[in-house]
Amino acid sequence: MSLLLDKKELKKAAKELTLVKLTDVIETLNGVLAERQQEVELIAKLEQLAKAQGYTLEQLGYRQSSDVVVAERSDSDSAKRPVKPKFKTINKESQFFYVENGQLQLLRTHTMKKGLQQRGIQVVPLAKVDKKFTKDIDKLIADATAQAIENFNSKVTIWNEWAVANGGEILEKR
Structure with missing residues (x-):
């Protein structure tokens, strides 16, 4: 159960x-x-x-x-004290990609990697991405960065509400 x-x-x-x-x-x-x-x-x-x-x-x-x-x-x-958010920059060179349904996708979490490989989908670093997909890389990185900023800002809002009530450090949004 x-x-x-x-x-x-x-x-x-x-x-x-x-x-x-x-x-x-x-x-x-x-x-x-x-x-x-x-x-x-x-x-x-x-x-x-x-x-x-x-x-x-x-x-x-x-x-x-x-x-x-x-x-x-x-x-x-x-x-309960929320987890203090930390902004993690997305370094293009350290990202992994995979192709699914004919489209290049950014590997969001490394826990996905094993599941994708079990399904027969090859996960590759930036240097090994097929040349026909290179134009999609910057868009995927930009989308991931925008989502990371949005997630960080929402966590900062929650943190700041707690910090005001409990005398913690006030964080700035990105």
């Missing part, structure tokens, strides 16, 4: 699934869904029984405990 909560693990598992495994997973998920539906029906019956006896589920402690857990999480999250 924890596999379903972790998106990275779910994506990794989805790549490894064959049709037979996929049908097994669907059957398992349908079983879990049926169990959850039975739980919902049971809770509804308990709620009706409690109302018939003149009680609410809150009085019996059912929803109070779940409300307390949610409240504790939101309090700790609001006081």
Whole structure:
């Protein structure tokens, strides 16, 4: 069940699934869904029984405990210090590229590299990019730089809000 909560693990598992495994997973998920539906029906019956006896589920402690857990999480999250953003410049010479569907693409993260190679897509450094794609390189770098600046500025906004409230260093946007 924890596999379903972790998106990275779910994506990794989805790549490894064959049709037979996929049908097994669907059957398992349908079983879990049926169990959850039975739980919902049971809770509804308990709620009706409690109302018939003149009680609410809150009085019996059912929803109070779940409300307390949610409240504790939101309090700790609001006081949590955000990660101080650092701007990382994109050095053209150190970038990697790959060709997918006849178009040159910039490798955004090195964690993508292994997945691309498993799919049979060759990842190459700038020096080994095919000459017919050289005109696309500057545009890809410019787009990546613009996105990096946008991401940095949004993180700076969050950081500065926290810094004002907690006396931290105020950062400038790019």
